[in-house]
Amino acid sequence: MTAANGTGRGPGADAANGTSRRPLLETRDLSVDFGGLHALDRLDFEVHEGEIVSVIGPNGAGKTTLFNAITATVETSAGDILFEGSSLLGLDPNRVTARGIARTFQNVRLFANMTVLENVMVSQHCRTRQHAFGALFYTPSFRREEAEIRERAENVLSFFGSRLVGYRFDQPAFTLSYANRRRLEIARAMATQPKLILLDEPVAGMNPVESAELTGMIGRLRDEWGFAIVVIEHHMDVVREVSDRVVVLDHGTKIADGDFEDVSNDPRVIEAYLGHGATT
Amino acid sequence: MTATVPPATPTSGVPAEPAPAPTRGALDQDWRRLVRMGAVGAVAQIFIALSNMPVRLDERVIVKPVLSLGYLTLLIVPFAAGHRVGHQIKREGVPVHAAGAHEVAGGAACGALAGGGLSLLAVLLANFDLREPLVNWSPMLAELLAFGNETWFAVVVWLVIGTACGAAGGALRLLGPRTRRAVVTMALAVGGAAVLEPLVVDLAEGMRLEALTDRLYARRGGVNWTSGLGLAAASGILAALGRGRLQQARAHIAELEGASRTRTNGLLILATAAVLVILPLFAGKLTNELLANVGLFVLLALGLNIVVGLAGILDLGYVAFFAVGSYSAAVLTAATSPRINPELPWLVALIVVVVITGLVGLFIGAPVIRMRGDYLAIVTLGFGEIIRLIFLSDWLSGWFGGSQGITKIPGAGIFGLTDVAGTDPRRVFYLVLAFCAIAIYVSWRLERSRLGRAWMAVREDETVAEAMGINTVNVKLLAFVVGAVLGSFSGAIFSAKVGSVFPNSFLILVSIVILVVVIFGGMGNIVGVIAGSAVLIGVLGGPKQPGLLAEFSEFKLLIYGALLIWMMLARPEGLIPSVRRSRELHQQEMAQDAWLKGQVEDDNHNDGGSPKAAPAT
Ligand SMILES: Nc1ncnc2c1ncn2[C@@H]1O[C@H](COP(=O)(O)OP(=O)(O)O)[C@@H](O)[C@H]1O
Ligand SMILES: [Mg+2]
Numbered sequence: 090m091t092a093a094n095g096t097g098r099g100p101g102a103d104a105a106n107g108t109s110r111r112p113l114l115e116t117r118d119l120s121v122d123f124g125g126l127h128a129l130d131r132l133d134f135e136v137h138e139g140e141i142v143s144v145i146g147p148n149g150a151g152k153t154t155l156f157n158a159i160t161a162t163v164e165t166s167a168g169d170i171l172f173e174g175s176s177l178l179g180l181d182p183n184r185v186t187a188r189g190i191a192r193t194f195q196n197v198r199l200f201a202n203m204t205v206l207e208n209v210m211v212s213q214h215c216r217t218r219q220h221a222f223g224a225l226f227y228t229p230s231f232r233r234e235e236a237e238i239r240e241r242a243e244n245v246l247s248f249f250g251s252r253l254v255g256y257r258f259d260q261p262a263f264t265l266s267y268a269n270r271r272r273l274e275i276a277r278a279m280a281t282q283p284k285l286i287l288l289d290e291p292v293a294g295m296n297p298v299e300s301a302e303l304t305g306m307i308g309r310l311r312d313e314w315g316f317a318i319v320v321i322e323h324h325m326d327v328v329r330e331v332s333d334r335v336v337v338l339d340h341g342t343k344i345a346d347g348d349f350e351d352v353s354n355d356p357r358v359i360e361a362y363l364g365h366g367a368t369t
Numbered sequence: 370m371t372a373t374v375p376p377a378t379p380t381s382g383v384p385a386e387p388a389p390a391p392t393r394g395a396l397d398q399d400w401r402r403l404v405r406m407g408a409v410g411a412v413a414q415i416f417i418a419l420s421n422m423p424v425r426l427d428e429r430v431i432v433k434p435v436l437s438l439g440y441l442t443l444l445i446v447p448f449a450a451g452h453r454v455g456h457q458i459k460r461e462g463v464p465v466h467a468a469g470a471h472e473v474a475g476g477a478a479c480g481a482l483a484g485g486g487l488s489l490l491a492v493l494l495a496n497f498d499l500r501e502p503l504v505n506w507s508p509m510l511a512e513l514l515a516f517g518n519e520t521w522f523a524v525v526v527w528l529v530i531g532t533a534c535g536a537a538g539g540a541l542r543l544l545g546p547r548t549r550r551a552v553v554t555m556a557l558a559v560g561g562a563a564v565l566e567p568l569v570v571d572l573a574e575g576m577r578l579e580a581l582t583d584r585l586y587a588r589r590g591g592v593n594w595t596s597g598l599g600l601a602a603a604s605g606i607l608a609a610l611g612r613g614r615l616q617q618a619r620a621h622i623a624e625l626e627g628a629s630r631t632r633t634n635g636l637l638i639l640a641t642a643a644v645l646v647i648l649p650l651f652a653g654k655l656t657n658e659l660l661a662n663v664g665l666f667v668l669l670a671l672g673l674n675i676v677v678g679l680a681g682i683l684d685l686g687y688v689a690f691f692a693v694g695s696y697s698a699a700v701l702t703a704a705t706s707p708r709i710n711p712e713l714p715w716l717v718a719l720i721v722v723v724v725i726t727g728l729v730g731l732f733i734g735a736p737v738i739r740m741r742g743d744y745l746a747i748v749t750l751g752f753g754e755i756i757r758l759i760f761l762s763d764w765l766s767g768w769f770g771g772s773q774g775i776t777k778i779p780g781a782g783i784f785g786l787t788d789v790a791g792t793d794p795r796r797v798f799y800l801v802l803a804f805c806a807i808a809i810y811v812s813w814r815l816e817r818s819r820l821g822r823a824w825m826a827v828r829e830d831e832t833v834a835e836a837m838g839i840n841t842v843n844v845k846l847l848a849f850v851v852g853a854v855l856g857s858f859s860g861a862i863f864s865a866k867v868g869s870v871f872p873n874s875f876l877i878l879v880s881i882v883i884l885v886v887v888i889f890g891g892m893g894n895i896v897g898v899i900a901g902s903a904v905l906i907g908v909l910g911g912p913k914q915p916g917l918l919a920e921f922s923e924f925k926l927l928i929y930g931a932l933l934i935w936m937m938l939a940r941p942e943g944l945i946p947s948v949r950r951s952r953e954l955h956q957q958e959m960a961q962d963a964w965l966k967g968q969v970e971d972d973n974h975n976d977g978g979s980p981k982a983a984p985a986t
Contacts, residue, residue: 182832200825200830201829214819216838219819224818281837
């Protein structure tokens with residue numbers, strides 16, 4: 090793997106549109122309990138290669154918990170998670186990332202005191218090799234890899250136009266505007282060279298123009314970089330715009346799964362939203 | 370977050386020229402604040418007096434015959450209180466009032482209150498028997514407070530002195546920045562000359578410049594008041610002429626980029642190295658001993674800096690690795706080692722020591738590293754103590770000699786070229802210097818590598834670091850091991866230098882002192898850590914090693930604690946902060962500054978008018 094966009098679009102990328110026999114990611118009967126609360130309750134969920142899936146549902150439906158379960162940040166109590174056919178259960182979060190799943194966080198969590206560039210460089214950790222030895226003796230392979238890491242980081246950041254490049258490279262992450270922090274989180278996820286990106290409310294807190302722009306970018310992430318994408322979103326216009334498929338969660342169970350039109354007319358969905366007081 | 374704080378006046382034009390602020394009247398004081406400060410000062414002075422510091426430190430003369438270190442500890446309190454009380458109220462960065470008589474009067478009143486504490490103490494000492502609960506102070510205290518006169522004299526004189534010192538402290542605020550710089554430089558020059566006296570005298574002897582020091586210093590110690598005046602005048606003139614050139618030069622260097630930056634840095638490092646190599650040639654035993662001690666702590670502090678400063682693991686048991694390094698070097702080199710005595714040459718032994726300490730680091734680290742924060746700190750504290758108790762135990766006394774330790778450890782021979790015996794501090798210093806260079810290089814290279822970035826990410830947010838594909842356990846463990854190995858260098862040199870190791874050389878106190886050095890110097894910054902060691906270990910002294918102010922030894926911990934508290938309040942980023950650390954601690958201000966510079970604003974503007982926006986829905 091030499092270039093950041095060398096990943097994705099592997100064999101079987103043509104099998105998009107949910108028709109492939111084996112999904113890229115699949116959860117079977119997945120349950121997560123917090124004390125007595127079933128945050129996820131026997132959930133079957135799948136993502137195919139090259140697909141953009143939106144996960145919607147009222148607050149507390151278990152959307153973030155689904156991401157946490159996939160990335161091994163919470164313990165599952167039953168069921169299985171298969172990625173490219175093999176189970177992710179029992180892996181440490183960093184192994185899951187190494188397998189090719191990256192995520193962003195609902196409440197932006199950058200490495201606040203590292204620079205923009207460093208945030209993206211450090212996220213290539215699991216794709217690079219050099220260790221203390223190379224650094225201490227300044228070996229040619231160390232220098233080569235450092236240059237590559239930097240180049241890839243700059244490449245990823247340039248995806249966001251002029252927003253995160255130039256003098257921004259060396260700015261600490263916490264000085265960024267809110268929208269830019271969200272962008273940097275996505276850049277960081279991209280830098281891990283994943284096959285699947287999980288975006289947790291990527292446009293939350295953005296103004297309509299910023300949000301529309303990011304919506305376009307989610308499409309480009311799939312088309313240009315070949316990532317499959319799962320996005321949790323509350324804004325229905327964004328959901329309609331980006332998704333190939335929409336999955337609706339409520340109380341940890343899936344209540345609808347299909348394209349936007351079907352789902353938005355589903356009486357159970359309407360009830361779930363109205364019953365809970367919709368957040369859109 | 371703060372980056373989005375709305376502006377007070379979004380499109381204000383050129384900042385208005387601040388109108389000259391009015392002064393306040395002398396009696397227009399914030400009396401509550403004044404009384405509180407004065408009371409704190411009084412309590413501080415009573416505490417200092419009863420700790421016996423003034424009496425013990427009276428022997429150390431600063432300016433002959435007017436000022437001793439003992440009196441200085443008393444005078445500094447009303448001065449500081451008087452200075453602090455007149456703090457300026459700033460509104461949007463502009464002082465509301467100009468400094469004037471108000472500051473002097475307030476300082477004087479506050480200083481009088483603080484000085485009054487000693488007056489009160491003098492009365493109490495004369496009339497009551499305070500020896501029972503307070504055992505530390507010596508009878509000479511009363512005499513010292515009264516300057517050899519009656520009690521009433523002490524009462525009056527301390528009120529007067531307190532007032533004067535407080536007024537002086539307040540008056541410091543009246544000075545313009547230039548004059549203030551000159552005054553501070555003068556004080557530093559005289560104080561520095563007095564503190565560095567043993568070092569300067571020693572060096573002057575080596576360079577055959579005794580004539581100079583004989584003039585500067587009084588025969589029984591202390592700067593002569595005449596030459597003190599001369600020194601102050603000279604430094605004051607220099608400071609006035611220099612007009613902050615030094616700061617400008619520093620800012621200039623900081624702004625350099627690319628090749629010229631590298632070149633300047635290289636030159637600075639080369640110059641420092643040259644001084645450090647040449648200096649010991651002229652220095653006597655005392656100076657070299659001091660430098661070697663500082664160097665040992667620089668090594669330890671650099672190791673701990675990787676663990677605490679870079680990877681953010683609060684290790685309170687770092688002394689364990691120092692101990693393991695010392696003991697394993699001792700066992701491997703000493704003929705008298707109880708169980709096995711292979712009598713390896715020092716350098717060969719060092720390789721084994723590094724391996725052993727690395728393994729011990731892994732062994733201790735493996736269970737500890739999965740914990741976080743406070744839990745980790747407490748457990749490392751325990752391990753630090755356990756290692757010492759193991760060396761002390763009867764169970765292993767067949768190996769390590771129990772409380773008798775291991776003695777008659779030979780010096781460190783390097784390829785048979787030199788034999789660095791503990792009796793030759795100069796050679797020890799060169800050895801320490803070489804290893805410090807190695808440690809500095811290691812810290813510097815690792816910080817700018819994949820591994821160093823991973824350490825920083827772990828320090829920033831461990832959960833996220835893990836989610837970004839970093840194996841946090843491995844990375845933290847590696848920090849632990851690298852720190853352990855650097856600590857073992859120090860241990861191996863220590864045992865060869867001292868010639869014996871005992872369990873009680875490795876008390877928890879050593880861990881604490883190293884941590885204080887790192888925090889005081891500036892966590893995460895190599896230069897800061899070195900400066901911290903030089904100031905704390907060089908001037909105040911290490912846990913067992915005397916510093917330049919050897920008189921302090923009894924009060925070392927008290928002063929360490931006071932310094933640490935003061936540092937945390939006034940300058941939490943340390944003496945010489947790493948850019949990153951000070952960012953971390955001043956995030957809010959920085960974010961606001963960035964906003965003020967219009968950077969965030971310009972970004973919002975960009976976002977608003979972006980032509981690349983996807984079709985809006
Ligand atoms: N770490 C946790 N411990 C206990 N309860 C949790 C935890 N994380 C989430 N929950 C609970 O699980 C439910 C689902 O939460 P979440 O997945 O965050 O909802 P959302 O769909 O809004 O993202 C909520 O009731 C929440 O309170
Ligand atoms: Mg959520």
